[in-house]
Each structure stands twice: as structure tokens, then as C-alpha cells.
Amino acid sequence: MADLGQASITSATTQKDTLGHISQLDVAFNGLTNDGDNDTYSGTASFTFTYVKMTGGSGRGGGYPGYLMYVSGYTMTITYN
Numbered sequence: 001m002a003d004l005g006q007a008s009i010t011s012a013t014t015q016k017d018t019l020g021h022i023s024q025l026d027v028a029f030n031g032l033t034n035d036g037d038n039d040t041y042s043g044t045a046s047f048t049f050t051y052v053k054m055t056g057g058s059g060r061g062g063g064y065p066g067y068l069m070y071v072s073g074y075t076m077t078i079t080y081n
Contacts, residue, residue, distance in 0.1 A: 003039075004033060007029040007030060007041075008029060008030060009029050011026075012025065012026070012028075013026045014026075021051050022049055023049055025046070027044065029042065029044075042079055044076070045074065046075050048074070051068065051069055051070070052068045052070065053065060053066075054067065
């Protein structure tokens with residue numbers, strides 16, 4: 001996979017949890033190889049996210065506590081065309 005050039009995203013969709021946080025991101029992409037043979041590739045990637053509520057406030061004066069967002073899993077498939 002060392003010959004993968006820059007990819008373009010062709011679609012991106014999200015799913016949200018009950019709080020409105022993005023819980024999953026699915027991306028499709030394609031591009032050209034960069035080794036001079038003009039081959040192409042395409043792929044998909046799926047990312048899942050977990051949120052942890054922070055203690056205390058967010059910023060000056062306290063206020064609403066924020067959430068830390070973690071990538072809790074991902075898969076990626078790339079196919080040479």
C-alpha cells in the first residue's frame with residue numbers, strides 16, 4: 001500500500017447517540033496510485049466513538065461539563081481497481 005496517492009472522499013455518513021454525539025462515521029473514498037502506472041483504488045472506513053463525561057465545568061466559571069471523545073474502534077478496506 002505504499003503507492004497510494006491522495007484520496008478523495010466520495011461519501012460520509014454519521015450515526016448519533018441519544019445525546020446527539022456522533023457514535024459512528026462511515027466514509028467511502030477513491031484515488032490514484034502514485035507509482036506512475038495510473039492505477040486506481042477505492043475503499044471504505046468505519047469509525048466508532050465513545051464519550052466520557054468530564055467532571056467539573058468546561059472553561060472559566062465552571063458551567064456545563066464537556067465530554068471526551070475517543071475512537072473506540074475502526075475498520076478500513078482498500079481495493080486496487
